[in-house]
Amino acid sequence: MQKQIKYKFNLKILLNCLVIALAILLIITPSSALEKDVEKSLPSLQIHPLPTPLKEWENQPYSGDYFEQIQPSVGGYLLWSEFPIKIYFDRPDNPDDTAATTRRFNQWVNAVEQSINEWNNYLPITEIYRAELADIIIERSEPPIEPKIDPETGQMQIPRAKTAQTRYEFYIKNKKLSHKMIIQISPRLSAIATLSAVRHELGHGLGIWGHSLDENDVLYWSQVSASIPISARDINTLKKIYEQPTRLGWPLPN
Ligand SMILES: [Zn+2]
Structure with a gap:
């Protein structure tokens, strides 16, 4: 035995x-x-000029950053080099409809608009109405549930449903290496939770590909119930990212 x-x-x-x-x-x-x-x-790693609002951003006394948590992709840091950044987001077909479903959709749109306005203080963003031309797409949809295999037991694990997610794709535009960000925000969140979620995911979409360990930052790794505004540390991190070399936005070698 x-x-x-x-x-x-x-x-x-x-x-x-x-x-x-x-x-x-x-x-x-x-x-x-x-x-x-x-x-x-792919293009070699090069630095783009710093966008004006970030060039003018000064944080005195310096409150720190979480740049060491940021992951560059195979294409380099996921930063934008053409401004304004073109963003498309879902809107109801008939926003004046008084049905409860449309009212909820309008709340969702308000939260998206508010988040865009907040980030627009640091990077120029504009709304466009054709998804296929957008740099960033924000969809009002449930992020997919991705089952994982537990390596210890070999059993399938179904994680808790996520309420927001951001992913990126590379493509070639005008012979330059380009990227597209796709954000999914669940329709079932409350107005305040939608605002927190969009603010956080848009941070990823603008290039903050990593998480802060400080719960007072928008890019804190875990969901918090309170709505945290964009912090100086978020912008210090964003600025550092935009000072890094990247392959994105540069022409492909011949
Ligand atoms: Zn996140």
């Missing part, structure tokens, strides 16, 4: 080691190969 337990235990360790070794192999091999391909086929 005891022997059998020992055998099972060793087998589990062996299996775990194999899984880890395989994972390391999978992680190391393609990424180094990918990096070489990226170097050859």
Whole structure:
């Protein structure tokens, strides 16, 4: 009996080691190969001029930032270099309709507009009415639920439904490496929660691809019930990001 337990235990360790070794192999091999391909086929890393509102932004005394939490993508830091940033967001077909569903939709739109106005103080943003031409799209829809496999048990885990999500896509525009941000904000949030969610996700959309560990920042990693305004630390971080080199917005090599 005891022997059998020992055998099972060793087998589990062996299996775990194999899984880890395989994972390391999978992680190391393609990424180094990918990096070489990226170097050859993408623009080199260069710095764009700082947009005027960020150039003028000075925080005295300096209240800090969370730049070390920000992840650059394979295309570099996810910053914008053409202004104003074009944003499209869902609107009801008939906003004057008095139905409860339309009233809720209008509340959602108000929250989106308010968030855009707040961030517009630091980066020029404009609303456009054709989604296909937008840099940032804000959809009034439920983010997808992504089941994960628990590596320990091999069982499928269904996470709690998310209420907001931002993702990005790369494409080529005028021979330049470009990106598009797609934000999804759930229709079932309260007005105040919608405002918090859009403010946070729009921060990601503007380039803050990471989370603050301080609950007084809009990009705090966890949802907080109170509506936190954009902090000096959020803008200090944003400014640092826009001072970084990126491949985005630069022409592809010939
Ligand atoms: Zn976030």
